[in-house]
Amino acid sequence: MNILIVEDEAVAARQLKAMVERAGDDVTVLAVLDSIERTVAYLRQSSQQPAIVGQPVHPDLILLDIELSDGQSFAIFDQVAVTSPIIFTTAYDEYALKAFDVNSVDYLLKPIQETALQKALHKFRQLRQTYGGNPTVSMPIDELIRQLTERQPATLAYRDRFLVHVGQRLIPIDGSEIAYFFSTNKLTFLKSHANNQYSLNYSLDELEKSLDPGQFYRANRQFIVSHKAVHRIHLHFSSKLKVELRPATEESVMVSREKAMAFRQWLGE
Structure with missing residues (x-):
């Protein structure tokens, strides 16, 4: 499983990378990117066919922070076709429904707990087995709303x-x-x-x-x-x-x- 991490906070990126690498021997972190611009460039190069030696590997899964230093990561989808499934990460839950609309496997609220990440990766593995290859079909929006309502508070919970x-x-x-x-x-x-x-x-x-x-x-x-x-x-x-x-x-x-x-x-x- 080749995973691309997009996270603009250095400490959070290091912690997330370490958690992903502990997720199993089948997991490889392709790169850790920190902006919309770098992510678009990476995905454009990795999607080129036929592949060239030294070209970035196309990710099986992307862990994508919603708020990046140069804007909201949804802008990536306006600039390049993203066929890889997404696990969105953010400190806010207000973007959840919009996030689930774009090939989303799951939605993790920061600070990310390792058990939650492991659960999301397990879900992705199950979807791969069900659909074969990479799952690119999102679940019905009604089902996503139900799941979101069950597991997240109606309003943003601030750290106290x-x-x-x-x-x-x-x-x-x-x-x-x-x-x-x-x-x-x-x-x-x-x-x-x-x-x-x-x-x-x-x-x-x-x-x-x-x-x-x-x-x-x-x-x-x-x-x-x-x-x-x-x-x-x-x-x-x-x-x-x-x-x-x-x-x-x-x-x-x-x-x-x-x-x-x-x-x-x-x-x-």
């Missing part, structure tokens, strides 16, 4: 707790205890209101998608802040905002001119 590592211990951190998230040197950290700091295996982009936007705001590329952490706001030149957080940060937290109004409205202006 994290399990963090402290030495050899695991400590649960409730969302109400979190002051802000920040990244530095390609690492992500959680800072609590009690001024405790913990490392996380998520990027800020992944966290932004999974957090309640009513409680947390992406101030800039380095910070996601909670309401309670905002201590003072200083008007800065060029209509930017300088945000003072509690606990205090080592560097200034700046909100751009483009985001300043939205940030002020989020705080209740």
Whole structure:
């Protein structure tokens, strides 16, 4: 089984690749791509007939993130004919019905659990045996809606707790205890209101998608802040905002001119 992974978050891509490679001796990860552009190019080359030496291998299955750095992955289907079945992955469930419309085998909600991935791959293997070769016929939409209703909540469930590592211990951190998230040197950290700091295996982009936007705001590329952490706001030149957080940060937290109004409205202006 040749699998193509399309995921733009480096940490999530590494974790997903490792899980797929543990799925069985019959599984090969062809490539890990991070954008619509690279995926379209790969699929165009891999679908060329006859095959050329060194040409990308056509995937039997694609694990496809819906939200990519250069747009929604549905745009791929507008640019190239995709005959491979899809398992969609995303932090949102609002795209589920649209996703199932396009050769979808399954739909996995992030953060992806290994047991859920194994179940989806098992389903794909069964479909291959039933249809022969690669299954390219989607299930009836009514059946997909029924399955989706049974296994997923009607509304998006935001993350409200994290399990963090402290030495050899695991400590649960409730969302109400979190002051802000920040990244530095390609690492992500959680800072609590009690001024405790913990490392996380998520990027800020992944966290932004999974957090309640009513409680947390992406101030800039380095910070996601909670309401309670905002201590003072200083008007800065060029209509930017300088945000003072509690606990205090080592560097200034700046909100751009483009985001300043939205940030002020989020705080209740």
